[in-house]
Amino acid sequence: MSNKNPAPGDGLRSVRTTNLFRAVNFELYAKPNAVIMGLGLVAIAGCVGYIAYMRSKYEGLGYYGAVREDGTEEFLKRKSKWD
Structure with a gap:
């Protein structure tokens, strides 16, 4: 696949x-494959949506x-000072 005369825009292929x-x-x-890219975007959007859903559910x-x-996050149950 060695081109003797690489065309502009060939990049590393030449x-x-x-x-x-x-x-x-x-x-x-x-x-680039648009179908695979679209599936990847749907998967990432689904993961982010699920995380947002679970976070709102816990809240x-x-x-x-x-x-x-130490910088870690944990979910704690709200406590009232009156209890």
Whole structure:
């Protein structure tokens, strides 16, 4: 796949490389696939939506996110000073 006259916009496809380099850096040579990209976006959006749903569910039950001294977050049940 070595072009003698690379056209503008060919990028790395026109550079002579080894098969090992092409195998390790596959994303540099593969053409973008809109279907796979769309499925990935739907999956990421679903994960973010699920996390937001679960967070709102816990907050609705009376839990809140408390940050500890070491930076970790945990959900604690709200307590009243009157109890």
